[in-house]
Amino acid sequence: MALFKKILIANRGEIAIRITRACRELGIGSVAVFSDADRDSLHVFLADEAYHIGPSPSKESYLNYKKIIEVAKQAGVDAIHPGYGFLSENTVFAKALEEAGITFIGPTVSNIESMGDKLSAKALMKKAGVPTVPGSDGGVETVEQAQAIAEKIGLPVIIKASAGGGGKGMRVVRKMDELESAFRACRSEGQNYFADPTVYIEKFINDPKHIEIQVFGDKHGNHVHLFERECSVQRRHQKIIEECPSPSVPNDVRLRMGDAAVRAAKQINYVGAGTIEFIFDNTTKEFYFMEMNTRLQVEHPITEIVTGFDLVKEQINVAAGRPLSFKQEDIKQKGHAIEARICAEDPITYKPHPGVIRACRHPQGPFMRVDSYAYPGYEVPIFYDPMIAKVITWGDKRDEAIDRMQRALSEFVLTGIKTNIVLHKTILDHPKFRDGSYTTQFIEKNFEVIEPQLFKEVEDPVFLIAAAITAYNDRKSKDVRQLNLTSNWKRVGRKLQLRT
Amino acid sequence: MYFEAELNGKKYKVDVTEQRSTWKVSLQEEGKNWLHYDISKRDFKEAEQYISFLFEGKSYLIDVIGQDTEYTVFTRNSFRTIKVFNDEMLLHESLKKGGNFGADQELKSGMPGKIIEIFAKEGEIVKANKPLLIMEAMKMENEMRATRDVKIKEIKVKQGDSVESGAVLIKFEEP
Numbered sequence: 001m002a003l004f005k006k007i008l009i010a011n012r013g014e015i016a017i018r019i020t021r022a023c024r025e026l027g028i029g030s031v032a033v034f035s036d037a038d039r040d041s042l043h044v045f046l047a048d049e050a051y052h053i054g055p056s057p058s059k060e061s062y063l064n065y066k067k068i069i070e071v072a073k074q075a076g077v078d079a080i081h082p083g084y085g086f087l088s089e090n091t092v093f094a095k096a097l098e099e100a101g102i103t104f105i106g107p108t109v110s111n112i113e114s115m116g117d118k119l120s121a122k123a124l125m126k127k128a129g130v131p132t133v134p135g136s137d138g139g140v141e142t143v144e145q146a147q148a149i150a151e152k153i154g155l156p157v158i159i160k161a162s163a164g165g166g167g168k169g170m171r172v173v174r175k176m177d178e179l180e181s182a183f184r185a186c187r188s189e190g191q192n193y194f195a196d197p198t199v200y201i202e203k204f205i206n207d208p209k210h211i212e213i214q215v216f217g218d219k220h221g222n223h224v225h226l227f228e229r230e231c232s233v234q235r236r237h238q239k240i241i242e243e244c245p246s247p248s249v250p251n252d253v254r255l256r257m258g259d260a261a262v263r264a265a266k267q268i269n270y271v272g273a274g275t276i277e278f279i280f281d282n283t284t285k286e287f288y289f290m291e292m293n294t295r296l297q298v299e300h301p302i303t304e305i306v307t308g309f310d311l312v313k314e315q316i317n318v319a320a321g322r323p324l325s326f327k328q329e330d331i332k333q334k335g336h337a338i339e340a341r342i343c344a345e346d347p348i349t350y351k352p353h354p355g356v357i358r359a360c361r362h363p364q365g366p367f368m369r370v371d372s373y374a375y376p377g378y379e380v381p382i383f384y385d386p387m388i389a390k391v392i393t394w395g396d397k398r399d400e401a402i403d404r405m406q407r408a409l410s411e412f413v414l415t416g417i418k419t420n421i422v423l424h425k426t427i428l429d430h431p432k433f434r435d436g437s438y439t440t441q442f443i444e445k446n447f448e449v450i451e452p453q454l455f456k457e458v459e460d461p462v463f464l465i466a467a468a469i470t471a472y473n474d475r476k477s478k479d480v481r482q483l484n485l486t487s488n489w490k491r492v493g494r495k496l497q498l499r500t
Numbered sequence: 501m502y503f504e505a506e507l508n509g510k511k512y513k514v515d516v517t518e519q520r521s522t523w524k525v526s527l528q529e530e531g532k533n534w535l536h537y538d539i540s541k542r543d544f545k546e547a548e549q550y551i552s553f554l555f556e557g558k559s560y561l562i563d564v565i566g567q568d569t570e571y572t573v574f575t576r577n578s579f580r581t582i583k584v585f586n587d588e589m590l591l592h593e594s595l596k597k598g599g600n601f602g603a604d605q606e607l608k609s610g611m612p613g614k615i616i617e618i619f620a621k622e623g624e625i626v627k628a629n630k631p632l633l634i635m636e637a638m639k640m641e642n643e644m645r646a647t648r649d650v651k652i653k654e655i656k657v658k659q660g661d662s663v664e665s666g667a668v669l670i671k672f673e674e675p
Contacts (some may be wrong), residue, residue, distance in 0.1 A: 352611065352638035353611065358565070383638070415549075415574035418579055458575055461537060461555070464514065467564060467571040468527075468584070470566055470571060
């Protein structure tokens with residue numbers, strides 16, 4: 001079965017470049033699309049062809065699937081890779097491609113649909129024998145029901161409003177006598193904020209880690225896993241450091257998690273790259289299904305580095321109808337990989353910091369990879385995700401991978417915009433990160449007063465001296481300009497006076 | 501040339517002298533002694549976007565972005581925002597009111613974005629570290645908090661407004 005002739009990449013930034021690279025290595029033509037704000041973005045320069053798809057806001061460009069399909073037809077592509085985010089899990093888009101006779105490089109529409117809804121996904125996983133967080137099967141109506149469930153699954157429990165989100169309508173109950181008031185509070189918050197009083201109860205994991213398993217399936221019924229990634233270092237519920245393997249998962253648990261993930265993929269006859277996310281109890285070493293991401297993920301390079309397989313090429317391979325190019329027994333974890341997401345943001349407030357990149361030099365050296373779209377003179381736009389680069393390092397042992405990451409980050413020169421590089425360096429040095437005991441609350445709990453730690457790297461006088469010399473030169477050049485404003489008559493007059 | 505500077509809430513007196521082979525920079529943090537630094541011009545390089553010099557044996561590649569009195573200095577993936585006032589500016593400031601430079605009576609937007617929610621009301625006193633508003637930029641919602649106790653004098657924006665970088669969002673007065 002032939003691979004594709006030309007692929008359109010319906011995305012931007014580093015992931016668009018990553019896919020373009022895979023296309024080029026496979027001898028497949030690549031088509032980039034870009035919005036107004038991305039005219040000068042690196043993914044546009046690197047692809048074979050590039051088409052404008054609309055104004056800067058993503059709703060009018062990267063999410064405008066009709067326009068993207070129109071461009072795909074114009075460019076004569078036979079497949080579209082959606083990357084991550086944007087249209088990657090959009091069933092309307094996947095269906096429209098089917099109708100247009102263009103291959104969607106991703107899972108089937110039914111795969112996306114069955115995993116898109118959390119409750120139905122949980123039911124499917126139970127059926128496949130994948131552990132799910134113990135709790136109520138649906139809505140809980142009365143205090144008595146809630147008490148019975150809490151007694152059965154054991155404290156602590158978390159009561160959540162079904163329609164909740166953003167931290168609203170959620171209560172952790174650690175003592176039985178707190179349950180009634182928490183139950184009532186959640187119901188009333190659900191009613192007030194979301195017009196739905198339904199609540200459900202789950203076991204509360206005290207020491208949670210975010211562990212996910214990379215799975216792959218083809219159209220011939222083959223399913224494999226490529227082991228786990230630990231993604232517990234998060235700020236604002238978004239991952240910033242990932243590592244593979246996890247320092248906390250014992251080998252027998254790792255194999256059980258892999259088996260469970262493969263069962264999950266088989267259950268829905270999954271096609272392509274997917275990730276089964278688990279919440280992992282670091283105390284009991286138990287794991288529970290959280291959700292499935294039916295797409296390639298930002299952190300896929302650490303799996304690539306540790307297993308030696310190119311996941312994007314494999315996605316293309318599988319989408320073209322070929323069988324998986326590797327079997328479960330071919331997949332081994334070798335060494336340790338870490339990824340740090342470099343974002344255009346203030347490392348203290350985590351606020352995005354768009355602007356023009358002035359100096360930019362990417363780290364280099366042995367056993368590392370940089371996936372980036374930053375270059376000097378490029379203006380990081382405000383319209384999209386603040387991530388501008390990923391640094392991935394490998395080591396034979398975990399400590400070596402961490403030390404190598406520290407070294408790489410020290411080499412990274414990026415000025416003009418604020419970045420979180422200094423935050424990464426601080427995290428990598430933290431004893432809880434070093435010993436691998438960190439959980440998803442790591443940043444919240446340990447970096448409340450982050451400023452002094454973050455700024456230990458360079459002493460204040462260096463900044464003051466640089467600013468003072470620059471201010472001196474600015475003032476001097478201003479004085480020179482003022483002199484130039486003087487009329488030539490006056491200047492000649494002054495010169496003549498000096499001569500006499 | 502004499503300057504006054506403010507960094508992380510600390511005030512400094514700064515004196516810069518250019519000599520044939522060195523920059524002599526003297527710094528005095530408020531209440532402390534003067535410190536003198538010699539930066540050799542042999543090790544001082546100026547490129548289009550940045551400068552580089554040796555400080556106590558360490559080499560720094562530094563990018564200084566200056567606008568009016570505000571200089572943002574980047575080096576080694578660290579940065580500082582420094583307010584620098586020269587003699588001319590200090591004179592202007594002292595003419596306006598008793599040398600109280602850097603007293604912020606406004607909340608400004610540091611980047612372009614959209615106002616999602618406003619918590620403060622005009623006339624209200626907001627305590628330090630309490631949220632004032634939420635602004636969206638780059639797909640992130642950013643909560644902007646009061647840096648000190650303030651009284652809200654005027655709210656210049658409303659929910660849903662798109663604002664440019666540097667736009668005044670809220671004006672304060674002393675509570």
